[in-house]
Amino acid sequence: MTVIRAMRVFIVHAHPEAKSFSGAMTRTATEALRAAGNEVVISDLYAMGFNPVSDRRNFTTVRDPAYFRQQAEEAHAASHDGFATELQQEMDKLFWCDVLILQFPLWWFGLPAILKGWVDRVFASGGRTYGGGKWYDRGVFVGKRAMCALTIGGPESMYSERGLNGALSTILFPINHGMLYFTGFTVIEPFVVHAPVRKTDEERAAELGRYRERVLGLATAATISYPKLADYDERYVLRATPEGKTVSKS
Amino acid sequence: MTVIRAMRVFIVHAHPEAKSFSGAMTRTATEALRAAGNEVVISDLYAMGFNPVSDRRNFTTVRDPAYFRQQAEEAHAASHDGFATELQQEMDKLFWCDVLILQFPLWWFGLPAILKGWVDRVFASGGRTYGGGKWYDRGVFVGKRAMCALTIGGPESMYSERGLNGALSTILFPINHGMLYFTGFTVIEPFVVHAPVRKTDEERAAELGRYRERVLGLATAATISYPKLADYDERYVLRATPEGKTVSKS
Numbered sequence: 209m210t211v212i213r214a215m216r217v218f219i220v221h222a223h224p225e226a227k228s229f230s231g232a233m234t235r236t237a238t239e240a241l242r243a244a245g246n247e248v249v250i251s252d253l254y255a256m257g258f259n260p261v262s263d264r265r266n267f268t269t270v271r272d273p274a275y276f277r278q279q280a281e282e283a284h285a286a287s288h289d290g291f292a293t294e295l296q297q298e299m300d301k302l303f304w305c306d307v308l309i310l311q312f313p314l315w316w317f318g319l320p321a322i323l324k325g326w327v328d329r330v331f332a333s334g335g336r337t338y339g340g341g342k343w344y345d346r347g348v349f350v351g352k353r354a355m356c357a358l359t360i361g362g363p364e365s366m367y368s369e370r371g372l373n374g375a376l377s378t379i380l381f382p383i384n385h386g387m388l389y390f391t392g393f394t395v396i397e398p399f400v401v402h403a404p405v406r407k408t409d410e411e412r413a414a415e416l417g418r419y420r421e422r423v424l425g426l427a428t429a430a431t432i433s434y435p436k437l438a439d440y441d442e443r444y445v446l447r448a449t450p451e452g453k454t455v456s457k458s
Numbered sequence: 459m460t461v462i463r464a465m466r467v468f469i470v471h472a473h474p475e476a477k478s479f480s481g482a483m484t485r486t487a488t489e490a491l492r493a494a495g496n497e498v499v500i501s502d503l504y505a506m507g508f509n510p511v512s513d514r515r516n517f518t519t520v521r522d523p524a525y526f527r528q529q530a531e532e533a534h535a536a537s538h539d540g541f542a543t544e545l546q547q548e549m550d551k552l553f554w555c556d557v558l559i560l561q562f563p564l565w566w567f568g569l570p571a572i573l574k575g576w577v578d579r580v581f582a583s584g585g586r587t588y589g590g591g592k593w594y595d596r597g598v599f600v601g602k603r604a605m606c607a608l609t610i611g612g613p614e615s616m617y618s619e620r621g622l623n624g625a626l627s628t629i630l631f632p633i634n635h636g637m638l639y640f641t642g643f644t645v646i647e648p649f650v651v652h653a654p655v656r657k658t659d660e661e662r663a664a665e666l667g668r669y670r671e672r673v674l675g676l677a678t679a680a681t682i683s684y685p686k687l688a689d690y691d692e693r694y695v696l697r698a699t700p701e702g703k704t705v706s707k708s
Contacts, residue, residue: 224513225526260510260571263474276475277655279611317636318568321575322511327566344622361529365693372594372687372694373640379632385624386567403529437622443615444622 212441215427218305222253222312222323223295229359229404229412237357239424244424245302249301253322258294261324266292266332279333286334292432298330299337307426308354308393310383314361317379327387338391345436347392353426354393356383357419376400384432384447395432465496465677468555470561472503472573479609479654484561486666487673488602488605494674500553503572510575516542516582533584541582548580548585557605557676558643560633564611567629567641577637588641595686597642603676604643606633609651617652626650634661634682645682 219237221392223230235265238248238331251258259265264276269290271281278372285291291299302308319327333339336349342348362375367376384395399422422429441447469487473480488498501508509515514526519540521531535541535647541549552558562573569577583589585598592598612618617626634645640705649672651665672679691697 214650224528227525254511254513260567260575261504262571263504275477278474297558315512316574316577316581317632318574321512321571324566324568324574325510325571327572349615363693363694364681368695370696372696374635378628379636381624382567382629382632386629390566390623413500434521440622444613445615446622 215241215306216304217246217248217307217309217423217426218301218325219248219250219309219311220253220326221250221398222320223454224254224312224328228254228314229401229415230311232412232416233357233359233401233419235327236334237309238310240420241423249304249453251298251301251383252424253326258326260322260328262325262328266329268292268293273274279339280403282332282336283339283395286336287333291332291336295330298326301328302349306352307396308349308352308388309423310354311357314379317373318389325415329386331391341396342381342391342392343437344392344434347390349392350394353431354388354428355396355426355429356380356388356398358398360405361403361405364400364402385434389432389434389435395434396426396429465491465498465662466493466554466555466556467498467673467676468551469498469500469561470573470576471500472560472570472576472655475642476505478563479484479665480561480563480652482662483554483609483651483669486638486670487559487561490523490670491525491673497556501548501551501576503576508576508689510572510578511580512575516545516579516637518542527599529583529589532582532586533589536582536586540585548576549582552580552587552599557646558599558601558602558638559607560604561607565611567623571632581637584688588706591686592642593640594642594684597640599642603646603681604639605646605676605679606630606648608648609654611653611655614650614652617637635684639684640667645684646679647682657667666683687702 219234221234231346241248262278267281267285267290269285269288310323329339335342335346359429362373365371369375372387380398388395399419404412435446439446450457471482471484472637485498490502491498512528517531517535517540519538521534560573562570568574581587585592586599612623615621618625619625630648638645649669654662685696688697
């Protein structure tokens with residue numbers, strides 16, 4: 209029998225309709241995780257009315273009132289406790305959690321804007337979530353895990369390696385590698401449900417059962433293997449391996 | 459001597475600081491194009507206070523008040539003239555233009571949320587901008603061209619094929635292939651300026667000169683070659699070529 213250590217799970221949920229399949233996924237995950245003794249915190253971005261537009265509203269401090277350079281303002285805010293309360297609260301949840309789940313419908317091959325803007329605003333520079341040499345396998349969130357849980361309108365074949373819309377691993381690369389691994393997370397393989405709207409009730413229930421198993425196994429779920437900083441040269445180009453093999457980037 | 463036909467160019471500009479290098483790029487493009495007899499329309503999303511959150515505010519019509527299914531509401535709005543004025547105006551600009559330019563800083567390996575949400579909301583289903591078999595090389599905007607013009611904080615080597623952050627072509631694939639080609643545009647190779655903040659005034663002026671040449675040559679600029687719908691089988695998987703070669707997706 210496997211003993212599951214209690215986990216702190218932070219779900220960032222981005223869907224405008226609570227009755228959606230995405231909504232059912234987050235409810236399923238929350239109930240299953242809590243029933244097993246884990247803690248769950250949810251940021252339901254639409255319900256919160258989260259504003260995804262990154263600008264001076266991110267800060268209570270001002271470094272340069274004449275010229276807005278976002279990263280410079282972030283660094284200044286990081287050293288002067290100057291993040292807006294709504295961002296500081298999200299950062300606190302990131303530091304609290306063991307596992308981060310991004311729950312979203314794939315819109316235009318990426319995150320819905322409300323979730324993209326959550327990343328734009330909350331993943332702030334200046335050493336708070338990255339910067340000063342803290343990135344990738346030396347990132348701020350090293351030791352934590354993260355996973356995309358998403359619904360996709362089209363069928364799986366359309367997102368295969370030779371599919372019309374491109375390989376899902378390529379489509380998710382900017383998220384998995386660029387947002388999650390960049391800030392230090394170990395990235396769990398995404399959990400994907402294709403075209404829930406065209407499934408029967410029984411098929412949807414089966415998908416939720418499959419998701420329930422996945423979230424209960426988050427601590428040991430398969431992860432994506434990426435190169436480490438030490439694998440790159442001083443120009444940030446991947447070194448040849450001793451055997452001359454190419455290491456895959458995606 | 460090359461004779462340049464007058465073009466209608468639509469620039470969607472997404473940067474919170476007017477004095478930024480992105481701002482200089484859009485001013486340079488506008489002045490150069492107009493001086494050469496072309497028409498330019500700009501949507502400056504931050505200046506417009508554009509709201510990128512996609513929900514019922516997209517529509518003046520309601521198909522199902524009890525359950526918000528975005529694509530179903532889009533299809534309903536498309537056949538009942540039910541798009542919010544702010545979206546209809548953006549659609550009108552898309553139909554008006556010969557060339558679309560997305561001008562943005564690369565934030566977290568994608569579009570700033572304000573621009574991602576412009577796509578989420580304006581690129582509506584139901585046949586208006588896609589749907590009903592109108593996509594890719596049979597898309598609504600076939601015959602028009604589109605280009606990403608972007609600034610990137612890190613150096614070029616970091617975005618090379620074996621670079622630490624991944625190949626830029628992979629990072630931009632969801633935008634170039636998934637948003638622009640998906641809706642029918644012929645996709646021009648992106649115009650990229652790396653780390654403008656760390657360049658000298660002379661280097662920045664040279665980059666703007668290079669951009670000036672690019673926008674004046676938009677009609678003939680090099681484009682990205684993608685497979686066509688006819689190259690896919692009924693499961694939307696790329697057919698083997700007669701020679702058995704694999705056609706690249708990115």
